[in-house]
Amino acid sequence: MERIPVTRSSMPPIEEYTEEIESLWESRWLTNLGEKHQRLKKEVASYLGVPHCSLFTNGHLALEAALHVLGFQEGEVITTPFTFASTTQAIVQCGLTPVFCDINEDDFTIDATKIEKLITPRTVAILPVHVYGMICHVEKISQIAQIHSLKVIYDAAHAFGEKLDHVGIGNFGDLSMFSFHATKVFHTIEGGCLTFHDEALAGSLRALKNFGMQSPDSVTRVAGNAKMNEFQAAMGLCNLRHLDEELTKRRFLAEQYRKRLAEVSGITIPAQQKRVQSNYAYFPILVDEEQYGRNRDELWQWLKEHEVYARKYFYPLTSKFECYQGRFPVQETPIAQKVAISVLTLPLFADMTKEQVEFVCDLVEEGQR
Ligand SMILES: *Cc1c(COP(=O)(O)O)cnc(C)c1O
Secondary structure, eight states: OOOBOSOOOOOOOHHHHHHHHHTHHHHOOOSSSOHHHHHHHHHHHHHHTOSEEEEESSHHHHHHHHHHHTTOSSOEEEEOSSSOHHHHHHHHHTTOEEEEOOBOTTTOSBOGGGTGGGOOTTEEEEEOBOGGGOOOOHHHHHHHHHHTTOEEEEEOTTOTTOEETTEEGGGSSSEEEEEOOTTSSSOOSSOEEEEESOTHHHHHHHHHTBTTEEETTEEOSOOOBOOOOHHHHHHHHHHHHHHHHHHHHHHHHHHHHHHHHTTSTTEEOOOOOTTEEOOOOOEEEEEOHHHHSSOHHHHHHHHHHTTBOOBOTTOSOGGGOGGGTTTSOOOOOHHHHHHHHHEEEEOOOTTOOHHHHHHHHHHHHHTOO
């Protein structure tokens, strides 16, 4: 059996991509919000069902831009430590202080009932994460934000194309960030975007990703460079055409996993959220050492010995990162900690075969002691 990676980037047929980029040899317009950038921006906004979208060279810089555009210079941001490094790093990079809230045991998103206790006079925003595409309790969060006059920015890196009661997930909060990294469901090699309702943000975001330049003669903000180039946008235009087909494949594979692993004692599969149209971005399982007979690390190792590469995702909690120790108080988040040491995401990508899923499931079954 060949090795099975945790993920594998989607690629359009090579002819499709070369056809898409051919015009660049004539125009010689390779970046600076060119024609492909403009087209992709429209197509992404339409696919996500949002009024406004701004493209970036990666998701992380988009997240930093979201914090900048709301004008935060200092203060606290309530977030969760059960996420990818980027979420917390964006907060700290922007000179803000992360305040760690615990998560729900069933969907791994921020526990909205614990947010208010963490609000102080210094709190400026809430930055929750739609973990593995599991959608946060958006109504509760927006209620709290309204009462306390806080902004909400969603890290929707995992949630491209998802809907809550048929509403595109990028419509919640003040801004949402989607990542188009090569490992995500939809990608532009590297890339990302912000979605938002307030049209006034569009011009500021354009300046923020282009050195703060309002026009060639006028630099109005302190900012860096985070523009998406034309080759990235071309990859996005191609990949978007195949996305629905890929989501159907992912859904089929996730259902196979679900059927096969439901019976294995000590393995828990998080329930699907009823109101959510999922993108099947990841397939996380929780390993209960007592019932399964191996702990998460041992199962990870067992799979690896058979060339199956699962991922301890997310582990460790971002609140445990060495670089943060001693810089600001780190809150205890016991549920997040429990999940971080028992979760494993299994291989899942659009062109994975049913046989490969079977093989992984056989191993998980055989690994039980
Ligand atoms: C991928 C990811 C990001 C960062 O996205 P990049 O496009 O790689 O910069 C941020 N948050 C989460 C949760 C992610 O998974």
